[in-house]
Amino acid sequence: MTFNIYDFTSFNRWIDEGLNSIMSPTWALITEMAIIGIVFLLFYAVVGLFLVYAERKVCAFMQNRVGPNRVGPYGIFQTIADFIKLLMKELVYIKDSDKLLFNIAPFIVIIASFMALSAIPFAKGLHAIDFDIGILYVIAVSSLGVVGILLAGWSSNNKYSLIGAMRSGAQIVSYELSVGLSLLTIIVLSGTMQFSQIVEMQSNGWFIFKGHIPAFIAFVVFLISSTAETNRGPFDLAEAESELTAGFHTEYSGIKFAFFFLAEYMNMFLVASIAATVFLGGWMPFHVSGWAGFNTIMDYIPPLVWYFGKTAFIIWLMMLFKWTFPRLRIDQLLTLEWKYLLPINLVNILFMAFLVLMHWHF
Amino acid sequence: MKEIINLPVSKIDEEEYHINMGPQHPSTHGVLRLVVSLQGEIVKNLKPHCGYIHRGIEKMCEKDTYPQIIHLTDRIDYLSSHISNHAVCLLVEKALEIEIPERVQYIRTIMDELTRIQSHQLWWSSFGMDLGGLTCFFYGLRDREMILDIWEETTGSRFLQSYNCPGGVMQDIHPNFQKKVHAFLKTFKKKIKDYDRILSGNVIFENRSQGVGILSKEDAISYGVTGPSGRGSGWSCDVRKTEPYSMYSKVQFNEVLRYECDTYSRYMVRMQEMHESMNIIEQLIDNIPAGDHSAKMKAVIKLPAGEYFQQVESARGELGLYVVSDGNKTPYRMKFRTPSFSNLSVLDHISRDMKIADLVAIGASLDLVIPDIDR
């Protein structure tokens, strides 16, 4: 066995062969699935908790504060303490609420983000499943989350929740379009929807450089619309604190609220990793074609570092959005999508197609 | 539910539904309750319910002597406590026809303008927060801290100072006062540029505020919307100009007027007023004459029998004080004309057919302080 932090393929094969040698292929498959499931659950929890902590620290520094610093060194155990508190809180049931839908709504939200995570390649050979229509799968699955939000708002028997859910529905249905179209711009360039191939194709330059102007426009559009899709500020209309107190999760408490909370941060991680994978090369190091020496130095940095570094940068950008801008109004939100982002996106795709036809990309 | 049914809505539309914004709601800044009739997201009708923080201050004043009343006026409009104190003092001094040392007038005017700046800073903070820009809140409070420190050093309190007393001020200013005010002016002139960069010029903010909540000049006058909210509609209603008191007749400053009549113009009036207040302080701070910090007053203050009225420009608008005295050491009746109460009355009128998000923006632009409404 050769464990290599630059390529996990042989490591995966070693586990696969090892399992197959001691049990029947069916059981080996089931064991593999269980292992992957457990690893992803752990990853999900750790990343979610870390992102909550990161958000609180980042916004604190932007606001001349220090943020959480009481629990553990630099307050790193603050979110764990919060999580334990949320676990122990009472689950409040609302009179006349639709109990079944009320209970399953947080699970729908969290499952949607969990499923989408499985298609993301973290390093070479390190992904749960490599669909050949990976991007389509991610877009399709991640937009399931809105069902959970709608159900949560509707079943809570609360007008604030209902308004929040309806806003969220209108918002996500609209912005899903822009997310899809901006990714389509890159698909035009790459010619494939498979994440692993998309990353491989960026070995001699990330798509944001290869596709220059249209790729950059698509990147900006993707950032804006994915921020909107994750219900984060300045597009946090679904939970608009100063208008709807807490929006769709007003009536949720305890661990169910924690699920919504965690799902929001995981969605942010998810769209950041898609942006990093599609536009910034995923785990692929920064390469400049022709500079062999420079490229080999860059190759020494492990892919996981590249991947998490890029993702963290995009998450930081999204936090900067949230903590700088005031919230949009619902009609302005839709105006932004239908009058600005969508036409720009459509023209941009044409531009990109023209670029690809003329071989003007790098 | 009963109360909702009893609402004086002219015609209850089947598609309308009601939500309670408040008494506990993040955007009402206190215990204001707005019963809002909505059609989808559109506000059709709005009914404010006041009284959740009614403490009967007018009645309490009837048992207190005039120096004691001052600490109650702190608690009416807690963000312009110094200006409310000033109003009582002016009224007593006017009734007793006492000559006030010039030093006191300088100190009071500077303190009034510091109050106005910190009130507007807090308003800016909460305005940003209401619109969803949470960072504004911390920037505003950060800069307000300097004024609070200046106050703490001179008056001993950060918030409810009770610094004025009939005839003067409680203590002379602290030796560091002028130095610190200069330091504040220098710092804040830099920091206020951040305010403009992060909120005033922002395209989202402009869209959220421009053309929202149109309050025409006629409506402003007929509803009695004074202060920056009224001046945002082009109504020249600054008591500092129309009925100058203390040093306001002697300093140079502009009455900020804007004519767009919307939330944005009310916002800009307040931003400009912060500059004007700094301008006033700069004219006064180096020229505070020497002298006593209080005029000689009798131990027991009794106003001659009669009726008295005094108005001052508080940070929210015109604060009127009406006192009926029967010659005793306590007033027979004391009535406060508080600006927030009149400003609230117009909220229904200007937020109709706007969205919920606009209602929040309009409410923030009127700069309501709930204890000022309920007293």
Add this chain to the structure above:
Amino acid sequence: MNSFFKYFSDIFHGVKSLLIGMSVTGRYFFSPGQIVTQQYPENRKNLQMFERFKGEVIMLHDENNLHRCNGCGICENNCPNGSIEVIPARITGEDGKSKRIIDKHIYHLGMCTFCGLCVKNCPSNALGFGQEFEHAVFDRSKLTKVLNKTGSSIIKGVE
């Protein structure tokens, strides 16, 4: 054509204003020197309140446990909230005359609004403001304090 250009200039100005806003928060993010948070319980030892800070009303005692209060009750009369109760006592002085002294100067901190009238109006400057500000207690009765210390007496010649 005008609306066409307006469309793009709107986008340009919008994006520009957003970038300006982001530069403000981004600048503060990278300048940790500007953090204004005070680490309160940690800085307790060297936390210096301003000298005029109104923490609580105290009776000024000198090093010999002497104060200046003669129990006249002016502070009680001036207090708008009834947070001061003066309980005087009568003793026979050295010259044989009966004179009034303070037995207990009771101060209800929970009712005090720190208006400062008692301190200002005290004819013998017996009262002042203390710097203590951590007044949280578990029992309300602890907020009622006796300001004259046990065994203290009045400075000679003040009464």
